[in-house]
Amino acid sequence: MERRRGTRVRLPVVSVRTRLIAVITVVAALGLIAVGFVVYVEERQRILDQVDDLLEANLASARYLVEQGDGETLAWDDATAALAAVVQRAAPDDNTGVIGLVDGQPRLVPGVPLDVDLQSAPGFVSHVVSTSRGADPVIGTYADDGVTWRYLAIPISVDTDAAPPATFVIAYDVEAELAEINSAARVFLIASLVTLLLIAAAAALVTTRLLRPLRQMRETAERVSAQSLSERLPIEGRDDVSELARTMNEMLDRLDEALDSQRRLLSDVGHELKTPLTIVRGHLEVVDPDDSADVRETRDLVVDELQRMADLVQDLAAAAALHGPAPVRPVPTDVDDLMRQILRKAEGIDGADAAMGTRAEIVTSLDPGRVTQAVLQLAQNAVTHAGGRMVLSSRVVGERLELSVRDFGPGVDDESKPHVFDRFHRGADAGERAGSGLGLNIVQVIARAHGGSVRVVDAEGGGAEFVISLPLIGAASLPPGLVIPPRPPLPVDAASPQTPVGAAERRT
Secondary structure, three states, X not given: OOOOOOOOOOOOOOOHHHHHHHHHHHHHHHHHHHHHHHHHHHHHHHHHHHHHHHHXXXXXXXXXXXXXXXXXXXXXXXXXXXXXXXXXXXXXXXXXXXXEEEOOEEEEOOOOOOOOOOOOOOOHHHHHHHHOOOOOOEEEEEXXXXXXXXXXXXXXXXXXXXXXXXXXXXXEEHHHHHHXXXXXXXXXXXXXXXXXXXXXXXXXXXXXHHOHHHHHHHHHHHHOEOOEOOOOOOOOOOOHHHHHHHHHHHHHHHHHHHHHHHHHHHHHHHHHHHHHHHHHHHHHHHOOOOOHHHHHHHHHHHHHHHHHHHHHHHHHHHHHHOOOOOOOOOEEEEHHHHHHHHHHHHHOOOOOEEEEXXXXXXXXXXXXXXXXXXXHHHHHHHHHHHOOEEEEEEEEEOOEEEXXXXXXXXXXXXXXXXXXXXXXXXXXXXXXXXXXXOHHHHHHHHHHHOOOEEEEEEOOOOOEEEEEEEEOOOOEEOOOOXXXXXXXXXXXXXXXXOOEHHHHHHHO
16 A cells, blocks of 8 residues: 555664663774774784885995995805805895896795795796896885785995896785784774673663663653652762752642642532523523513623623633733833832822831832732732721832732731732632632732732731742842932823722722
């Protein structure tokens, strides 16, 4: 069956362990090959240079013998006699051969057998004769007849010589000289193969041990699902892999917490929506369509409950936006100026009686929009639950900036303080007052997005004080004597000249 066009061929999976073993083995093999090649080339060249040095030494020895002459007369009768003395006194090395040529023909050989018979190559003598016709010695290479010889040909002549020309020839078998290093190369090759096998075995052992946590991570990841996040990786050792396992466990903790938060959110939303839906359904089921008064009353009730659900959805959307990738955008902000703006906005809340308390004249990095949202939410909370009278303050405590809203209501009991910022939490005195229970939770999310926190404490003289604590980032005090002009007043709604526009919008 033909493979469908456009489908990608899936390559076979190669494990990381196999790749590591292969890479380690290949790198070791390349290293051994490089070392062996360099050593072989260097040793081979050394042997060839040594052969030439030995030939040079034989040249010097032959010249010396010819110059010394006969031991009795201190002169040679002819070139053949001198050649005979040179051949007899030559001290050939291993893998060498010596021959004396008279009139281009082999006439003299040493009296002892040598490793190389120079007459075994039929074309060697004629090659030497053709390359050594002059009076100068010749060093050359003969590579024919299945042999490779490095030779030295020395023409022998005396002053009163009328005899045929004589030539002393000594040659080294290059292949035989290199045979020793070739044998060492074979030994090195065998030793390298054994070494590579040992390296591969050691790499397999080490990688298996080192990658065991990674395999456990993969197996754990396969077992982990939305229904089971209790799996955790064992942490062994203090290396990078153990740090990775620790990081994976922290990630699983965060995922577990996120899923739990999601489940709680769905449960809370379902619970919050269940009541208005039940009310709407119940009243629609019993409404008398023939009774216009009953219909109008039911309609008003349904619209009110639907508005409550719409407010809940809007609050949920606002809370969700704070959990995005960039919930806050900090910029250098004048805290005192920001708090005065917030005070003016808080005064526009229906029922609010706001005043400014202590002021922090400092510039720090924060998101003024989000901070305004949080403080106004605390102000709205003071209006809803504490009568509306409040004091807004800002102060620097150590390395932190604290923004607070102090009300003069009944306060928050100790049992409710740990839960007052929980999502959908509403106080026991909330009664029928409007609210989704997300306001203070949004304040907490904004504070945490800045790297800070929020808390509620009992205010001196009664009431509660909600404190947003933020870290000081790039803080700088304002120069002494600097006066910042006040903001212009909020525009006034033409329909109600005594009411700022923002407040009218909030009441609708």
